[in-house]
Amino acid sequence: MPLRPYLLAETNLRRLQAEPPRVAVLPWGATEAHNYHMPxxxxxxxxxxxAGEAARRAAELGTPAIVLPVIPFGNDxxxxxxxxxxxxxxxxxxAILGDVAHSLVTQGIDRLLIVNGHGGNHFKPTIRDLEAKFPLLVVLANFFxxxxxxxxxxxxxxxDHADEMETSLMLxxxxxxxxxxxxxxxxRVATPLDDLKQLGAWSPRPWSKCHPDTGSGDPSRATAEKGQRYFEAITESLAQIIARMASSDCDSLVPEV
Known part of the structure; x- marks a missing residue:
């Protein structure tokens, strides 16, 4: 396997001292059932x-970023x-993000990109709290x-869960x-919640009642080719986000705390 210096778990102190990253990237997932066919x-x-492929592409654009180890648990x-x-x-x-933020700003890294892979993770209020406490620009990108x-x-x-898109990505x-x-x-099995949503209200889905096999969406037309094309598109978009975050244009967006 070729060296991947943009992954924190695989790089070393000498490389990071020689080329300090402008942006830290934190991938965040979840540990939950994905229908009967996916892990x-x-x-x-x-x-x-x-996150890793986006950082690799960003490096090719001249933007050093470092991908932190993935957080494997989400709101389920x-x-x-x-x-x-x-x-x-x-x-x-x-609490996790606060400790990560404290660590980064102590080391002079003032930009954090969260790459979210789970629809149940809602970070916006958390990011507002972080930016009120730390001189850290925090950007959220839900890959989907x-x-x-x-x-x-x-x-x-x-x-939106273990569907054609996700199955294609994993293929x-x-x-x-x-x-x-x-x-x-x-x-999806209809519940009274659907009537509330039509009226403009929101409540979490009672997942097992709505989705007997835990999947939300028919995966039968998924292919690895579709997954590859989508992967390339979203990682290219994310690389552009990283490059933009690292630019001097975003200096004024770093909170003054």
Whole structure:
């Protein structure tokens, strides 16, 4: 395997001293069931791979960034009835991010990009709290919100969990972990919550009642080729975000605390 100096877990002090990073990248996933055909670590694998490839592309643009080790747990309170799901609270997420932020600013790194791979992780209030406390520009990128045009071109079936898009990504990144022939249909069962949403209200989905196989979206048309094309599009977009964050144009966005 070639050297990947943009990954903190694989680089060393000499390299970081020679070329200090302008931007730290924190991939954040979750540990939860993904239908019957994909691993519990799907969000972890996706966030980690996307962050790493984006940092590699950013380095080619002349922007040194360092990818921190992935956080493997997310907010999964509505899936705790599913065996071995691990959920952390918003308070825990804030505590983790606060300690990461303190470490970074102590070392002179004033820009942090969170690459989120789990739809249940909502970081906006947490980021507001961080920027009120630390001189740190914090940017959030939900990978599934990037490259929307490419997403629309590639994927035919709607969904948001273990669906055509996620299955395609994993067929590209880790085909050995995808048991495609075991996939459930990913159907959604209607609940009274749907009526509330039509009226403009929101509440978390009671996941097991809405999604009997834990999937949300039919994965049957997923392919590794679709996953590769989507991966390339979102990592290129993310590399541009990293480069933009590192530019002097963003100096004024670093909070003065």
């Amino acid at each position: 519990y670590g799907t969000d972890v694998y996706e966030a980690q791979a996307i 309170g509505q899936q705790l009835d599913q065996v071995a799901t691990i959920s952390i609270t918003t308070a825990t997420s804030l 919100d990037l490259a929307t045009d490419t997403h629309q071109q590639l994927f035919e079936l709607p969904g 590209h990144l880790h085909p050995e972990l995808v048991e495609f022939d075991q996939a459930g249909p990913g159907t």
